[in-house]
Amino acid sequence: MPSEAPPFGSPPASVRADAARPAEETAHAARIRGARGRRRGSGQRLPRAERLAPYVLVAPAVLIIAGLRLYPLALGVNFSFTGDGDRNGQAVGWDNYATLFADPLFVESMRNVGLLVLLLPVAVAIPGILATFVYLRVPGHRVYRSVYFFPAVLSPVIIGAIFNLLLAFDGPANALLGAAGLGPVDWLGDPGVAIYAVVAVHIWATFGMALVVFLAGFATLDTSLIDAARVDGASLPLVIRHVIVPGLSRTIQFVVVTTMIGMLTSMFGLLYVMTGGGPEGSTYLPEYYIWFQQGQMSRPALASAASTVLFGVMLAVGLLQLAILRRSGRED
Structure with a gap:
């Protein structure tokens, strides 16, 4: 019996078969994905060795961090609740922390931490602006890049000795002020000036590393x-504010956190050489206080308590800075 002819206007059989093939392939692909999903959900998609491979690769780094960072940190925190001297090894509760906050030197060191937080934007802005000029290839930018990084390779002891000569009461800095008709400044002997002088020297000595990080960030800019922005007639300040700063948000976050950590933990050499914590304890920072209690006063438990407080301050300041920077990045 002859087959019925297709209705008028319907496509030929070959065309209908071609049209049905993609639907069949789609259904087949969906069945495959469903099977894979069921295997994934049941934990049978990958062999056991492949599932354990990421943990095996990460394990050495985790063990190193736990053994050389977290375990000593836990020991230090535990040691801070023990006594010194006649009470060595005895549990004393919170006595060391009460002693800390009753000590004028430690209180002054914490005030100076607050000052460092206030000066942090300056410490970040200086290398950021200079890196922008180098990136924009201002005349002589290659020479400037070398000169800016040079202080980063010098020892803090050498830098401190150099600036002791420059900032002496009868040194070149006051000679220049005298030539300009201004009175001399006791840079390292005035309690209200000394901490600013030491922080300024530290910023000058360390901004070369931040400059390199900013230049690496500039390499990722579009x-x-x-x-x-230039074609639209935007000025340099507008380009920096609306294009460069948002594009470097991650780099700025990194530089802010590392600069703050450096200011809290890397100024001992300058303090020791330039002021020795003076005058009148005005340049004490927690790390210098820790060294003084541990090395000079033989009070390791009290020094451990100060170290624990410093760690808590660094953690809180770092998290707060990251939160502020992320919020400002979302607003931009």
Whole structure:
């Protein structure tokens, strides 16, 4: 019996078969994905060795951090609740922390930490601005890049000795002020000035590393955005504010945190050489206080308590800075 002819206007059989094939392939692919999903959900998609491979690769780094960082930190925190001297090894509760906050030197060191937090934007802005000029290839930018990084390779002891000569009461800095008709300043002997002088020297000595980090961040910028802003007639401050700063948000976060950590933990050499914590304890920072209690007063438990407080301050300040920077990045 002859087959019925297709209705008028319907496509030929070959066309209908071609049209049905993609639907069949789609259904087949869906069945495969469903099977894979069921295997994934049941934990049978990968062999056991492949599932354990990421943990095996991460394990050495985790063990190193736990053994050389977290375990000593836990020991230090535990040791801070023990006594010194006649009470060595005895549990004393919170006595060491009460002693800390009753000590004028430690209180002054914590005030100076607050000052460092206030001066942090300056410490970050200086290398950021200089890196912007180098990135924009101002005349002589290659020479400037070398000169800016040079202080980072010098020892803090050498830098402190150099600036002791420059900032002496009868040194070159006051000679320049005298030539300008200004009175001399006791840079390292005035309690209200000494901490600012030491922090300024530290910023000068360390901003070369932040400059390198900023230059690495500039390498990730989309230059077409900067070119478009220039074509639209945007001035340099507007380009920096609306193009460069948002594009470097991650780099800025990194520099802010590392700079703050450096200011809290890397100024001992300068303090020791330039002021020795003076005058009148005005340049004490927690790390210098820790060294003084441990090395000079033989009070390791009290020094451990100060170290624990310093760690808590660094953690809180770092998390707060990251939260502020992330919020400002979302607003931009």
